[in-house]
Amino acid sequence: MLSHKAKYALKALLYLAQQEETHISRTIEIAEAASIPKKFLEQILLDLKRGHFVGSKQGKFGGYYLLKSKNDITLADIHRLFDGAIALLPCASLNFYERCSDCVDESECLLRHGLITIREETLKAMQGITIASLVKK
Numbered sequence: 001m002l003s004h005k006a007k008y009a010l011k012a013l014l015y016l017a018q019q020e021e022t023h024i025s026r027t028i029e030i031a032e033a034a035s036i037p038k039k040f041l042e043q044i045l046l047d048l049k050r051g052h053f054v055g056s057k058q059g060k061f062g063g064y065y066l067l068k069s070k071n072d073i074t075l076a077d078i079h080r081l082f083d084g085a086i087a088l089l090p091c092a093s094l095n096f097y098e099r100c101s102d103c104v105d106e107s108e109c110l111l112r113h114g115l116i117t118i119r120e121e122t123l124k125a126m127q128g129i130t131i132a133s134l135v136k137k
């Protein structure tokens with residue numbers, strides 16, 4: 001399941017994606033429109049900024065805007081940023097691989113082969129869903 005943090009990040013990105021490209025959204029504006037607790041949103045926006053998904057402008061008229069195109073931000077990107085691996089076990093992960101300590105021979109592990117198939121299908125689906133495609137629905 002998605003964490004609350006990942007869900008709120010997606011809601012914030014959806015809000016930003018629906019604004020004019022030149023619009024800079026204040027944190028309180030995003031929080032109220034997307035029903036996200038403001039303090040929680042502040043941390044999420046910082047994480048999104050560190051991940052180069054959003055940019056920010058300081059000052060009286062400051063706030064946040066999409067840095068990366070809404071066509072290029074996928075559910076997989078946000079899941080990985082906030083929740084880590086898409087795979088169900090580390091041995092089936094692409095980016096967070098770790099060998100299982102109880103596995104005798106990875107190449108013969110039936111569980112790993114099944115979980116790799118699940119990871120591949122899940123990843124394919126998550127990469128096919130962008131912020132832009134969600135805004136269109």
